[in-house]
Amino acid sequence: MSDALNKNEEELRIGVYICHCGSNIAGVIPPKEVVNFAAELPGVVRATDTLYACADSGQRLIKEDIKKYNLNRVVVSACSVRMHEPTFRAAVAEAGMNPFLMEMANIREQCTWAHGHDREGALAKAKDLTASAVSKVSFLQPLDMINVPVSKKAMVIGGGVAGISAALDLAEQNIPVVLVEKEPTIGGVMAQLNKTFPTMDCSI
């Protein structure tokens, strides 16, 4: 492993994409300024902005650029990793790049949305976060997902109406289910109700 981690001798060819997210980002900072800044950073061979990086057109741009500019790293300055990291990992993978060579900079939730009161500060931060992601991708290594086996058995905790519904749907797909209920009977609150809205039929 030490060899793999030390070996990073290939020339860096980083693509940087600054997302407008409509006006969510571009309404607070000028994305072009971040692009101009990023274009100068070491290893960056392509920097551009895009109206919506996550949209088909945005993803297509990244995929085409990977081929056109022979990119081996991608930085997407856009929203939270919790939102679109899977999206962009999948996009670069489709273009033949290892998905772990893509890094996002969160310039929406953690920048323009939180610093609308300080546009200059937000712009400085967006540049720094983008540069930080460029630094990180410079040292990233390709990784493969780990495959783990799956026990074909589900557990549903709670035997109320939601739990029963989940358990039945799973069992009807031929998946064994353990339905756990802490009370002596399943049914939950629903079983305590008289007639239920909107059909006004009995609850059991």
Next chain:
Amino acid sequence: MVDAARQPLIEVKTYTEVEKVEGFVGNFKVTLREKAKYVRADRCNGCGDCAKVCPIEVPNYFEMNLAPRKAAYIPMSQSVPLIYNIDMDACIHCYKCVEACGPLEAIDFSMQDKIVEEEIGAIVVATGFSHFDPSPMEEYGYNRYPNVITAMEMERLNNSAGPTAGSLIRPSDGKKPQRLAFINCVGSRDKRFVESCSNFCCMYSIKNAVLAKQMNPSADISIYYIDIRTPSKGYEEFYDRARSMGIHFIQGRPAMITEDPESRNLFIHTEDIALGKVVEHEYDLVILNQAAIPQPDQNHMSSVLNVAQSPGGWYMEYHPKLRPMDSPTDGIFFAGACQGPKDIPASVAQGSAAAARASRILHSKSWQIEPTIANVWSDRCVSAQGKVCGICERSCPYGAIDYTQGKAAEVITAKCHGCGACVAECPHDAITQLHYTDAQILAQIRTLLANKPEEKILALRCHWCSYGGADLAGTSHFEYTANERGIKVMCSARMDADFIYEAYRLGAGAVLFSGCHPQDCHYITGQVIGAKRAKRLETIFERLNMTPGRFRVEWISAAEGDKYARVLNETQAALDAIPPADLHAEIERLRPDMAKRLTRLPNIPGVQRAMDHTEVMVNTILSREKAAP
């Protein structure tokens, strides 16, 4: 209910508690406690002869304690499974039930709780909700005035299988009420108790009012409300139907209920917004629609399952729009009201949705997990050189490190969850975490602090909680200082002391060390390891006379966006309070000490090269800064 019990692939385990959940997606090991029922499931035929002879009566939770049950009991006649229980807390050991059971011999006082383990691929959590107890709301007199009841109590009184066989009566005198009032939002939308809306109570009170009106068409029925919320399909029509039946809707949150001590009739005092004046109306029975609240054991279950809670205590979904059924832990899903108050149609829909999410995994032969795990540089491990160490093994929350003295420590891939505790704890820098290497993180720190570091607050955040908290601050548009510069690692356990020393060496104004609350940790004890290190660092910086406020340690959950913003603003204020010359002097004073602590750094594989490369980055940033107008 019956369908679930009849379905051969569903094993229903009632009176059973989840004690422990270990493992990971596809490979959970769940420990269950099957509590002793003292009645053998394989022999009990549900005849109820035991209950008939049992001399002990205790309140029945199922009947909202309005009716008793025996110590030998089922909560309701349609219980599923139809197997009796002996409540050992109430039982006086008269053994009349044993006698009554006779040759069936289903009652077995020697039974004990059974601990069982299940190998599970995916988990659906559907633990439901509980009801707010209106007793603390003095103004409504619940528990003081017998004719003020809760909607759930009415539910049982109105139920043909309930304690009054479906006859809605006044608790004070058993008479049928002619004038009824329902009060909505009892405890909910109330800053003193539950701030949020309980979602289903509007429709719920309308339903109860319609039922009462159908049973007694001449009854005078009013609903007191703040707003009527009828957003789903068919709801507004139902509200219209209630109005056309003659049910009165009075907009106003009642300020007080008083009682005539003789008749035990009730007077509701309220502002009627439509009339624009304060009114008083007399009723025979008042029904409180109490707020939905999380289950009393939801905090406990949240630690057992290792999932976070939103403000208010409900389980927190991975993403409110994109992954509303997913917990942050892969393979654990939420359904129903445990994630937030929901009515029946929504709960059923979520049950199906969670099943669909879970079945993606359960139908797969294998599932992919992130490879961001730890790795040992065996040539750097001192154990291989014959020295006694084992710090990595002791710091691992999962027992994923195989340490034998004389051999380099080894990470067991399938067991490693990638918290990074061992990486940060190893005193010889012999372990790295894939995708979160020292070289990568140090390069990020150096880049973020390239320009005017003394103005910056470097914020180290864990992936699961504090990063989410920062996201939520943004989503909620809580404004905080734009001088924050964030770095994400998976867990506070990965926040190496070296990162913080390096930040100060580079002249950072302040550093925030932020992870989850201990009970929310995604890595069992990762936060504990991080917290211990943070404590140690606090002591060091105190000894070095660093101005308080320049190193801040905070535990911020993904639900605490407001806290994230507040902490950053407070840190900024602390930084602003230091005169620039003093700050500069302090940075310079501490720099040599920090550098001394970092002399090992260039020996860590990859770090020197990263530093050299980042130097170019820093110079580029600085030269651009100079060129800027």
